[in-house]
Amino acid sequence: MAQNFTCQAGGPGASYNATIDYQGCYLDPSVSILGAVKLSTIAMTPQFCGNFCGARGYSYAGINFGTQCFCDVSPNFSNAEKTNDTTCSSFCYTEPSERCGATYVMSLYEVTNPQGNASEGTSSNDFTPACLTSPLCSYQVCNTSLSIPERVASLISEFELEDKILNLVDAAAGVARIGLPAYEWWNEATHGVGSAPGVQFPNMPANYSYATSFPSPILTGAAFDDALVRAVGETVGREGRAFGNGGFAGFDYWAPNMNAFRDPRWGRGQETPGEDIYHVQQYVRNYVPGLQGPDANAKQIIATCKHYAVYDVETGRYGNDYDPSPQDLTEYFLAAFKTCVRDADVGSVMCAYNAVGGYPSCASEYLLEEVLREHWGFDDPYSYVVSDCGAVTDIYQFHNFTNTEQAAASVALNAGTDIECGSSFLKLNSSLADGEVTVARMDQALNRLYSALFTVGYFDGNQYTSLDFSNVATPADQALAYRAAVEGMTLLQNDGLLPLGETNSYKNVALIGPYANATTQMQGDYSGTPKYLRSPLSAFQNQSGWNVTYAMGTTINAYNDSGIQAAVDAASNADLIIFLGGIDGTLENEQNDRENLTYPSYQLELISQLAALPAPLVVVTFGGGQLDHTPIFENEGCSAVVWAGYPSQDGGPAILDVLTGKQSIAGRLPITQYPASYANETNIFDIALRPNVNSTGRTYKWYTGIPVRPFGFGMHYTTFSFSWDDQPGSSYNIAHLVAACETESYLNDNCPFTTVTATVSNTGNHISDYVGLLFISSDSGPLPLPNKSLVSYSRLHKITVGGSDQLVLPLTLGSLARADEDGNLVIYPGSYKLMLDNDACLEFSFTLTGEETIIETTPVQKPSAQYNFTVPVNVQPPSWEAYSF
Numbered sequence: 001m002a003q004n005f006t007c008q009a010g011g012p013g014a015s016y017n018a019t020i021d022y023q024g025c026y027l028d029p030s031v032s033i034l035g036a037v038k039l040s041t042i043a044m045t046p047q048f049c050g051n052f053c054g055a056r057g058y059s060y061a062g063i064n065f066g067t068q069c070f071c072d073v074s075p076n077f078s079n080a081e082k083t084n085d086t087t088c089s090s091f092c093y094t095e096p097s098e099r100c101g102a103t104y105v106m107s108l109y110e111v112t113n114p115q116g117n118a119s120e121g122t123s124s125n126d127f128t129p130a131c132l133t134s135p136l137c138s139y140q141v142c143n144t145s146l147s148i149p150e151r152v153a154s155l156i157s158e159f160e161l162e163d164k165i166l167n168l169v170d171a172a173a174g175v176a177r178i179g180l181p182a183y184e185w186w187n188e189a190t191h192g193v194g195s196a197p198g199v200q201f202p203n204m205p206a207n208y209s210y211a212t213s214f215p216s217p218i219l220t221g222a223a224f225d226d227a228l229v230r231a232v233g234e235t236v237g238r239e240g241r242a243f244g245n246g247g248f249a250g251f252d253y254w255a256p257n258m259n260a261f262r263d264p265r266w267g268r269g270q271e272t273p274g275e276d277i278y279h280v281q282q283y284v285r286n287y288v289p290g291l292q293g294p295d296a297n298a299k300q301i302i303a304t305c306k307h308y309a310v311y312d313v314e315t316g317r318y319g320n321d322y323d324p325s326p327q328d329l330t331e332y333f334l335a336a337f338k339t340c341v342r343d344a345d346v347g348s349v350m351c352a353y354n355a356v357g358g359y360p361s362c363a364s365e366y367l368l369e370e371v372l373r374e375h376w377g378f379d380d381p382y383s384y385v386v387s388d389c390g391a392v393t394d395i396y397q398f399h400n401f402t403n404t405e406q407a408a409a410s411v412a413l414n415a416g417t418d419i420e421c422g423s424s425f426l427k428l429n430s431s432l433a434d435g436e437v438t439v440a441r442m443d444q445a446l447n448r449l450y451s452a453l454f455t456v457g458y459f460d461g462n463q464y465t466s467l468d469f470s471n472v473a474t475p476a477d478q479a480l481a482y483r484a485a486v487e488g489m490t491l492l493q494n495d496g497l498l499p500l501g502e503t504n505s506y507k508n509v510a511l512i513g514p515y516a517n518a519t520t521q522m523q524g525d526y527s528g529t530p531k532y533l534r535s536p537l538s539a540f541q542n543q544s545g546w547n548v549t550y551a552m553g554t555t556i557n558a559y560n561d562s563g564i565q566a567a568v569d570a571a572s573n574a575d576l577i578i579f580l581g582g583i584d585g586t587l588e589n590e591q592n593d594r595e596n597l598t599y600p601s602y603q604l605e606l607i608s609q610l611a612a613l614p615a616p617l618v619v620v621t622f623g624g625g626q627l628d629h630t631p632i633f634e635n636e637g638c639s640a641v642v643w644a645g646y647p648s649q650d651g652g653p654a655i656l657d658v659l660t661g662k663q664s665i666a667g668r669l670p671i672t673q674y675p676a677s678y679a680n681e682t683n684i685f686d687i688a689l690r691p692n693v694n695s696t697g698r699t700y701k702w703y704t705g706i707p708v709r710p711f712g713f714g715m716h717y718t719t720f721s722f723s724w725d726d727q728p729g730s731s732y733n734i735a736h737l738v739a740a741c742e743t744e745s746y747l748n749d750n751c752p753f754t755t756v757t758a759t760v761s762n763t764g765n766h767i768s769d770y771v772g773l774l775f776i777s778s779d780s781g782p783l784p785l786p787n788k789s790l791v792s793y794s795r796l797h798k799i800t801v802g803g804s805d806q807l808v809l810p811l812t813l814g815s816l817a818r819a820d821e822d823g824n825l826v827i828y829p830g831s832y833k834l835m836l837d838n839d840a841c842l843e844f845s846f847t848l849t850g851e852e853t854i855i856e857t858t859p860v861q862k863p864s865a866q867y868n869f870t871v872p873v874n875v876q877p878p879s880w881e882a883y884s885f
Contacts, residue, residue: 025085026080059114125247152451191524213648215645219644220487222670229273259272303347310333319353407431491667494641498659509540515622522652556583567610579607579610582627619638622646664766665716675705732846735853752810772795776789776832780848793809794808
């Protein structure tokens with residue numbers, strides 16, 4: 001408890017009751033009618049919302065989405081339209097006779113007796129640690145002489161059955177009777193504090209109206225810079241906590257998305273660091289501790305690793321089932337989650353929409369109990385599982401795993417899902433009455449959730465409670481966002497035109513294409529509101545000495561050639577032409593996979609005509625998924641190609657500085673650029689990584705074709721030479737390697753093997769970063785053999801002309817291991833080869849001798865009869881077409 005705090009019987013605003021006057025039902029497609037403050041709870045009612053807003057001095061209150069209350073001093077109807085009252089069709093859960101708006105529809109009320117100055121909204125929205133509020137402070141949950149488990153147990157003992165159920169959904173109701181606040185668990189932080197039901201960006205220029213918007217993870221992943229990832233995570237975590245302290249977000253965030261980018265058509269691949277699982281593991285190993293902080297018991301925020309497991313297809317995602325081989329499951333689909341739980345000590349894991357091996361992920365005792373909790377040790381009191389939004393309902397609605405929605409809630413809770421994003425868990429009272437679940441299991445879930453909130457100081461405060469808006473979007477944060485955009489940009493082709501160098505070399509510059517004047521378009525999925533968005537056009541127009549002409553020319557996926565001729569005319573007198581295009585959220589996003597890998601046809605037509613002009617042409621491609629650039633690479637009129645991902649708030653300056661050479665370019669493709677024919681050769685629903693009769697293989701490890709640009713490809717403005725410093729020995733005995741790990745009291749894939757080092761010398765004419773990628777190949781283990789595997793990487797910074805730096809590349813037993821047919825990680829005897837970079841500029845061979853040895857045994861999924869289902873279930877067959885839409 002804080003000094004000088006005295007627990008009162010009542011509390012500020014305890015006796016206040018708003019007088020509300022219904023103003024009507026309004027279509028609110030941009031959620032912009034009211035925008036000062038927001039609260040989300042399943043216990044939402046018009047009176048609850050009116051009290052919340054009026055107590056803070058706001059004279060208007062409105063309810064959207066059935067659970068979300070918005071406040072402001074006056075409504076903004078510029079993007080709204082009044083509609084029939086029946087359109088507000090969401091009935092309030094705790095008062096079904098009342099309407100609580102609808103999806104993008106607001107029930108609007110005027111508060112005629114707001115407290116304080118209604119023209120400003122005077123009362124603070126800052127979050128106060130719950131045990132510093134009344135009446136909760138008088139309960140044993142706030143007795144600091146008790147242990148945390150005792151305090152949590154005492155809190156749950158105060159819950160009535162309905163209270164328990166209302167706090168097992170994301171829009172948790174709290175318990176007003178004892179003063180426990182409502183809490184929204186759905187907050188987002190994929191690449192910055194992002195929009196979500198629990199996050200509010202009030203109208204600018206108010207405090208918390210913006211946060212730093214970093215590049216999408218696919219572009220940050222292209223930097224192959226673990227220190228950068230850690231720094232981004234620390235910043236996002238700090239800003240997320242500041243938003244929570246300010247009352248504009250919660251204290252848990254549903255990030256990172258660390259499903260590997262297995263299929264190039266996946267609409268959400270932009271949210272991930274790439275296709276290589278070792279790379280994803282390293283991303284998680286740095287981003288999660290960055291978000292949470294170094295102490296799992298005193299966190300900055302709670303991170304959530306999602307989506308567990310085998311989720312990387314949007315088409316039919318709500319009802320699909322995937323049955324990966326035990327080898328693929330261990331090596332690829334589970335590996336990063338193991339790192340997240342075992343090594344990064346994440347606070348939360350989200351179960352996915354799809355089924356695995358016939359069992360919906362959120363109802364899979366195999367995934368949630370045997371693997372997650374028992375095998376990986378996700379068993380701390382504060383470790384909880386949250387469902388993806390609607391995933392529990394999908395168990396019944398799309399998977400048909402159960403015969404009723406109530407049964408779906410029962411199997412999900414019993415399997416280990418602790419909290420649902422959705423409303424199916426509201427049927428648990430019927431589940432309990434029918435003997436399908438127990439109160440003890442509900443209490444276990446609630447204990448995990450409130451134990452987790454103790455780790456972020458929700459009840460008592462902690463060392464992060466003082467963070468506020470002054471800690472958001474600082475100059476250092478803005479510089480980091482710019483640096484992340486620069487480091488990820490990747491040079492795919494260059495005939496010597498780049499870097500452009502001195503600006504006086506070009507006077508008339510034509511900026512053409514659908515990204516030339518992009519702003520929010522550069523952010524990608526799960527973005528928030530940044531302080532600013534600097535477009536390429538604004539950056540180029542501010543470049544001294546350049547006369548910039550702009551024309552869009554074509555939209556991202558145009559249906560005709562309208563605009564192309566005007567753009568060609570605009571570029572006809574240019575000394576330099578820069579085309580900025582690619583794909584965006586209209587072609588790749590959540591619920592939307594791409595159907596092909598081709599460059600949009602009218603963009604290609606425009607590029608072709610620009611390439612025929614006398615001026616040199618640079619193509620900058622945006623988007624998360626790769627496009628087949630073959631027609632561009634083969635066009636002699638195209639001098640250079642750069643991939644820029646989704647660079648976000650400083651995308652414009654970052655592109656300008658990379659093209660001119662103010663910043664070096666050293667990004668590497670974190671995903672393979674396949675030929676367009678790949679989309680016709682491989683069924684998106686074929687989950688197998690290894691090539692088969694239906695597939696040419698997935699990712700660079702198993703693809704049997706010739707990529708347009710391989711994973712790890714990236715050119716530079718300079719040249720390098722390389723030499724080994726420290727190399728492995730020529731031969732190792734497997735038993736000796738294993739014994740050395742056992743003496744350290746652990747044996748797993750993290751056990752150190754050796755460290756190799758190499759000197760990288762800059763032999764060219766430009767200062768430059770360099771990313772060293774170390775691959776391994778072998779003739780041992782189960783067939784087929786992977787082409788090669790990434791086992792270590794490091795990024796060197798600003799190597800001067802004529803200077804050098806040293807790559808330090810650690811290896812572990814996991815670098816040597818492969819999964820056997822049962823999914824166990826095994827070290828096999830045989831010949832091994834290390835290769836630096838895609839062109840193997842340095843190589844070293846060594847052998848492993850002795851007997852093959854298992855270093856980790858993976859649990860095997862049991863037949864359904866051996867799981868404790870309390871309702872009839874229907875195990876699902878694998879999906880070879882979309883099972884839902």
